[in-house]
Amino acid sequence: MSPVKQNVTIGDVAHRLGIAKGTVSRALNDYPDISPETRLRVLAAVKELGYRPSSLARRLKRGRVETVGIVLPIANAHISDAFLSEFLDGLSQGLGRQDHDLLVATAPDAAGTLAVYERLLAASKVDGMIVTRTLTNDPRIDYLRQHGVPFVAHGRTKDPSGYAWFDIDNEAALEMAANHIIGLGHRRIAYIGAPSEMNFARLRLSGFKRGLEGQGLDVDPELITETTLDETAGYETAKSLLKLAAPPTAIVAAVDVIAAGAVKAAREMGLSVGSDVTIIGYDGAPLGRYLEPPLTTISQSVAEAGAAVAGMMLALIDGSPAHQHQRFGDVTLLRRASDGPPRLTSAELGKKIAKRVI
Amino acid sequence: MSPVKQNVTIGDVAHRLGIAKGTVSRALNDYPDISPETRLRVLAAVKELGYRPSSLARRLKRGRVETVGIVLPIANAHISDAFLSEFLDGLSQGLGRQDHDLLVATAPDAAGTLAVYERLLAASKVDGMIVTRTLTNDPRIDYLRQHGVPFVAHGRTKDPSGYAWFDIDNEAALEMAANHIIGLGHRRIAYIGAPSEMNFARLRLSGFKRGLEGQGLDVDPELITETTLDETAGYETAKSLLKLAAPPTAIVAAVDVIAAGAVKAAREMGLSVGSDVTIIGYDGAPLGRYLEPPLTTISQSVAEAGAAVAGMMLALIDGSPAHQHQRFGDVTLLRRASDGPPRLTSAELGKKIAKRVI
DNA sequence: CAATGCACCAAAACCGATTTCGGTTGTCTT
DNA sequence: AAGACAACCGAAATCGGTTTTGGTGCATTG
Numbered sequence: 001m002s003p004v005k006q007n008v009t010i011g012d013v014a015h016r017l018g019i020a021k022g023t024v025s026r027a028l029n030d031y032p033d034i035s036p037e038t039r040l041r042v043l044a045a046v047k048e049l050g051y052r053p054s055s056l057a058r059r060l061k062r063g064r065v066e067t068v069g070i071v072l073p074i075a076n077a078h079i080s081d082a083f084l085s086e087f088l089d090g091l092s093q094g095l096g097r098q099d100h101d102l103l104v105a106t107a108p109d110a111a112g113t114l115a116v117y118e119r120l121l122a123a124s125k126v127d128g129m130i131v132t133r134t135l136t137n138d139p140r141i142d143y144l145r146q147h148g149v150p151f152v153a154h155g156r157t158k159d160p161s162g163y164a165w166f167d168i169d170n171e172a173a174l175e176m177a178a179n180h181i182i183g184l185g186h187r188r189i190a191y192i193g194a195p196s197e198m199n200f201a202r203l204r205l206s207g208f209k210r211g212l213e214g215q216g217l218d219v220d221p222e223l224i225t226e227t228t229l230d231e232t233a234g235y236e237t238a239k240s241l242l243k244l245a246a247p248p249t250a251i252v253a254a255v256d257v258i259a260a261g262a263v264k265a266a267r268e269m270g271l272s273v274g275s276d277v278t279i280i281g282y283d284g285a286p287l288g289r290y291l292e293p294p295l296t297t298i299s300q301s302v303a304e305a306g307a308a309v310a311g312m313m314l315a316l317i318d319g320s321p322a323h324q325h326q327r328f329g330d331v332t333l334l335r336r337a338s339d340g341p342p343r344l345t346s347a348e349l350g351k352k353i354a355k356r357v358i
Numbered sequence: 359m360s361p362v363k364q365n366v367t368i369g370d371v372a373h374r375l376g377i378a379k380g381t382v383s384r385a386l387n388d389y390p391d392i393s394p395e396t397r398l399r400v401l402a403a404v405k406e407l408g409y410r411p412s413s414l415a416r417r418l419k420r421g422r423v424e425t426v427g428i429v430l431p432i433a434n435a436h437i438s439d440a441f442l443s444e445f446l447d448g449l450s451q452g453l454g455r456q457d458h459d460l461l462v463a464t465a466p467d468a469a470g471t472l473a474v475y476e477r478l479l480a481a482s483k484v485d486g487m488i489v490t491r492t493l494t495n496d497p498r499i500d501y502l503r504q505h506g507v508p509f510v511a512h513g514r515t516k517d518p519s520g521y522a523w524f525d526i527d528n529e530a531a532l533e534m535a536a537n538h539i540i541g542l543g544h545r546r547i548a549y550i551g552a553p554s555e556m557n558f559a560r561l562r563l564s565g566f567k568r569g570l571e572g573q574g575l576d577v578d579p580e581l582i583t584e585t586t587l588d589e590t591a592g593y594e595t596a597k598s599l600l601k602l603a604a605p606p607t608a609i610v611a612a613v614d615v616i617a618a619g620a621v622k623a624a625r626e627m628g629l630s631v632g633s634d635v636t637i638i639g640y641d642g643a644p645l646g647r648y649l650e651p652p653l654t655t656i657s658q659s660v661a662e663a664g665a666a667v668a669g670m671m672l673a674l675i676d677g678s679p680a681h682q683h684q685r686f687g688d689v690t691l692l693r694r695a696s697d698g699p700p701r702l703t704s705a706e707l708g709k710k711i712a713k714r715v716i
Numbered sequence: 717c718a719a720t721g722c723a724c725c726a727a728a729a730c731c732g733a734t735t736t737c738g739g740t741t742g743t744c745t746t
Numbered sequence: 747a748a749g750a751c752a753a754c755c756g757a758a759a760t761c762g763g764t765t766t767t768g769g770t771g772c773a774t775t776g
Contacts, residue, residue, distance in 0.1 A: 009732055020756045025734055033754060055481040057732035060418045061761050067461070067483070074447045084443050089432045089464045096463070101483055103425070104462045105454070106447045123413045125425070125459055231648070260648055267650075287648055290589070290618055292625075367762055378726045383764055391724060415762035419731050720775070729766075736759075745750075 008051045016045050028053065059124075068095060068313050069103040069126035071116045073133065083285070083302055087154075090306020091130065098314050100127075114143050121149060127317050130154065130309060134165070136199040150316040152309050152325065157199055164316055164325035166308045170200050171207030173298050173331045174252070177280055178211025180333055181250045186278060188346040190223035190241045190248035192234060192258050201226070204254050204282065223248055227258065234261025242269055242277070247350050249277060249342040256281035256288050256297055263291050263338065270356050276349060278339040293337035300331045366409045374403050386411065417482075426453060426671050427461040427484035429474045431491065441643070441660055445512070448664020449488065456672050458485075472501050479507060485675050488512065488667060492523070494557040508674040510667050510683065514557055522674060522683035524666045528558050529565030531656050531689045532610070535638055536569025538691055539608045544636060546704040548581035548599045548606035550592060550616050559584075562612050562640065581606055585616065592619025600627055600635070605708050607635060607700040614639035614646050614655055621649050621696065628714050634707060636697040651695035658689045 014021045019038070027034045027042040034042075045051075059065050070091070072084070092102045103126055107113040117140070120126050127150065131140050134155030144151040145163060152164040160167075181189055191208050194201035205226075209219050222244065227233040234253060238261060241248055253259035259281030266273050273279055274293050281288055284299025312325040344352065372379045377396070385392045385400040392400075403409075417423050428449070430442070450460045461484055465471040475498070478484050485508065489498050492513030502509040503521060510522040518525075539547055549566050552559035563584075567577050580602065585591040592611060596619060599606055611617035617639030624631050631637055632651050639646055642657025670683040702710065 010734095011732075020758095021733080022735075022757075023755055026755085029734080033752095035754060038754080052480050054418075054732055055483070056418045056421070056423070057761090058734075060414045060732080060763085061734045063414070063761080065414070066481075072443065072446070074443075085430065085432075088430070088462055092462060092464045099477075099481070101478070102462050104446055104450060104460050106450045119457075120459070122410050123424075123457070125413070287645055290645055290648055292622075292650055368764095369762075378728095379763075380727075380765075381725055384725090387764080391722095393724060396724080412762055415731090416764075418733085418762080419764045421731080718776095720773105722771105722773080724770090724772105726769080727767085730764080732761105734760080737757090739754105739756080741752100741754080743750100743752080746748090 008049050010051070010053065013042065013045050013049055013051050016049060017041055063124070064127050064317070065124055066098075066100045067103050067126050068100060068128045068130060068317075069105065069117075069120050070130040070132065071105045071107050071113050071120075073113070074106045074108055083283070086302040087132070087306045090303035090308075091310045092306075093303075094307040094310025095314065097310075100310075100314065100317075102130075110139055113140055117143060117149075121147065128152075128313050130313065134167075134199055136197055136202060150313070150322070152312045152316065152322075154305060154309055155200060160326065162323055164312045164322040166305055166312065166327050166329060168200070168300050168305075168331055169328045170203035171210065173282070174204045174207030175211035175214065176331075176333060177252055177282075177298055178208050179215065181252065181278060181280065181339070182211070182215045182217065184250075184278065184339065185341045186248075186250040187217065188220070188223070188246065188248045189217075189250045189252065191225065192237050192241070192251060192253045192262065193224070193226040194229055194254040194258070196226060201254055208252060229255060229257060231257050231261040231264070234258030235265045236261070238262035238265035238279075239269070242266065242271070242353055245350060246346045247277075247353060249344065249346055249349055250339075251277065251279045253279065253281050256283040256285040256295060259295055259297070259338075260287060260291055263293075263295065267292070269353055271349075271353070272343075274338050274340045275343045276352070278342070280339055284334050288336065291338070296336045296339040297334050298331050299334035300329055305329050366407045368409070368411065371400065371403050371407055371409050374407060375399055421482070422485050422675070423482055424456075424458045425461050425484050426458060426486045426488060426675075427463065427475075427478050428488040428490065429463045429465050429471050429478075431471065432464045432466055441641070444660040445490070445664045448661035448666075449668050450664075451661075452665040452668025453672065455668075458668075458672065458675075460488075468497055471498055475501060475507075479505065486510075486671050488671065492525075492557055494555055494560060496557075508671070508680070510670045510674065510680075512663060512667055516557060518684065520681055522670045522680040524663055524670065524685050524687060526558070526658050526663075526689055527686045528561035529568065531640070532562045532565030533569035533572065534689075534691060535610055535640075535656055536566050537573065539610065539636060539638065539697070540569070540573045540575065542608075542636065542697065543699045544606075544608040545575065546578070546581070546604065546606045547575075547608045547610065549583065550595050550599070550609060550611045550620065551582070551584040552587055552612040552616070554584060559612055566610060587613060587615060589615050589619040589622070592616030593623045594619070596620035596623035596637075597627070600624065600629070600711055603708060604704045605635075605711060607702065607704055607707055608697075609635065609637050611637065611639050614641040614643040614653060617653055617655070617696075618645060618649055621651075621653065625650070627711055629707075629711070630701075631696050632698045633701045634710070636700070638697055642692050646694065649696070654694045654697040655692050656689050657692040658687055663687050 010021050014024045027039045105116050107116045129151040131153040134153045136158045138157050156165050156167045193205050225237050227237045262279050266277050271277050281295045281297035288295030288297050368379050372382045385397045463474050465474045487509040489511040492511045494516045496515050514523050514525045551563050583595050585595045620637050624635050629635050639653045639655035646653030646655050
């Protein structure tokens with residue numbers, strides 16, 4: 001009855017039927033050289049005895065553990081929160097389809113991550129690795145490639161060839177965002193970017209520029225900024241943007257957390273977000289729902305991403321060549337309430353802000 | 359050089375020294391019947407050859423996999439976000455101290471969870487389980503006990519005897535919160551609770567009541583409410599509380615998300631949170647930081663909880679009796695800006711609200 | 717001096733599967 | 747009718763450790 005006690009072995013099944021262990025094994029693993037009737041007899045005996053192959057033994061022999069690993073950076077953990085549980089869910093669901101599981105470890109930094117990789121691989125705890133938050137130049141990817149470990153990256157490095165990845169088309173997404181804002185009537189649009197060592201940051205910026213240029217707008221370098229991935233950084237940057245002589249009537253942030261800071265800044269300056277100034281984030285993070293007003297953002301289905309990554313991983317483990325698994329995920333513009341047509345021109349907005357500051 | 363290729367086996371080491379495999383094994387596992395010199399020779403050879411024991415083989419023989427599992431409910435995933443990554447971090451760090459790892463799976467509901475348990479245990483993927491978000495009556499705990507699986511619960515069931523758990527002293531925490539608010543000068547204090555099937559909900563409520571009664575205040579049943587774990591639920595409940603003839607000047611929420619809804623409701627009714635009405639949450643969730651005003655909340659160190667749970671788990675696996683591992687974690691009141699002395703009496707507040715509603 | 721004990725280690729069994737190798741049957745060619 | 751070939755399955759090797767069993771050599775005991 002107990003599913004825990006591992007008592008009945010393949011030997012028992014074989015003995016019951018008076019055949020060899022090997023035959024039972026092959027029958028169960030769909031080898032072509034087993035007659036259908038034998039297979040049926042084996043299946044029946046298996047069911048009757050309640051036999052469950054010990055994956056422990058299987059793993060020893062096969063050298064595969066039916067587990068894939070992921071190591072999370074713990075540092076700025078809170079940033080990834082929203083993301084995390086959904087992504088893990090997608091992953092583990094996807095892996096589960098082939099009875100694979102997910103091993104989660106954490107590490108404080110890049111060096112620590114590599115050390116964990118080494119430990120997990122040396123101890124044969126995993127068959128492959130998932131890499132998240134890919135950097136423009138990512139030592140993890142170098143490491144895994146060098147050691148011939150199957151892996152799939154969520155996000156791309158600068159040179160995304162030769163390995164498996166799933167990514168958002170960041171450029172396209174930000175181009176879309178830019179178009180949306182321009183369509184709303186904005187002409188002076190600022191951008192707050194993330195550190196350019198993050199590959200997605202580079203791509204989002206270039207997508208943003210492409211969007212402006214595509215609509216015949218100039219890119220004012222004064223309005224293109226870059227900052228770190230936290231709220232106060234967004235807050236500060238937005239403040240100085242809005243204090244410009246000709247302030248932007250819309251701000252696009254590379255990330256929701258930054259947008260949250262920007263919203264705070266705008267409100268503090270007495271501006272109505274969504275009419276005086278439009279602010280758009282990126283990520284579809286839940287925190288956006290709690291802002292005043294709720295944040296309009298570019299949203300990706302993280303669970304879907306997880307599932308896709310899982311699928312690729314399984315394929316890789318089965319020997320499929322990595323370069324065949326490179327895919328973009330979809331994004332949508334999630335309109336909440338922080339965007340709208342500009343109520344004032346940039347000049348008018350500048351006056352309103354100046355008046356208040358004095 | 360490559361730490362990945364598992365080439366050198368225990369046999370190689372033995373052969374190199376001209377001794378038997380078993381001797382090498384015992385030398386490495388600190389058996390008492392190995393002479394110090396032999397042990398040293400073995401150690402030297404191990405280092406020289408770069409031998410790393412294959413845990414795969416070890417696991418087969420020992421029946422232990424040095425892995426513990428946790429299955430996350432995916433449903434209300436976003437609630438647990440803040441929580442999740444920190445907890446996982448604490449866990450995996452703690453387990454890592456003894457080279458154990460964490461296997462993460464997900465399941466849609468209770469039945470699904472049990473199925474996952476069964477799969478993981480049957481496949482010998484884990485040596486034990488971590489249970490989170492414990493329910494008052496929790497089928498998972500029944501299951502694990504019945505099957506003799508080592509586990510530790512984060513949170514207690516109604517009858518918390520006979521198994522290992524780590525929990526917040528919810529009663530004490532809410533008593534503290536109540537005392538704090540009363541100390542501020544509030545007399546009419548409402549409570550918005552969580553579904554009572556959650557065990558923590560029951561305990562927090564009773565702690566809250568105890569706090570009031572301890573200070574000689576009556577518990578007005580009109581002010582004791584219960585709702586579901588989401589923002590809009592908090593929003594609705596707070597609204598109806600504030601529309602009472604004699605509204606509360608302070609509201610304690612069983613959970614930050616509910617508090618977030620309450621803050622929104624109060625602001626929408628034109629009230630200044632922190633002076634007109636005090637609102638306190640529970641969890642120390644990051645979302646509280648983004649609220650206007652930032653939420654005062656009862657905060658627990660989730661990472662510490664994870665580490666503690668991990669420690670217990672390791673002890674259990676080593677055969678330590680479960681009932682010896684039951685511990686409370688600490689909480690602190692994290693004062694941000696949503697609490698303060700009452701500016702108005704309940705009656706005055708009621709008038710202010712009534713005026714606005716009309 | 718024989719008997720007992722102890723420290724140390726070699727050899728072999730074992731964990732529970734998978735996989736290789738080889739041997740029977742039976743059918744098909746020629 | 748003999749050889750070739752396929753289909754099917756049994757036996758044994760293997761994966762890489764751990765644990766049990768059984769000595770051996772040396773010191774201690776009566």
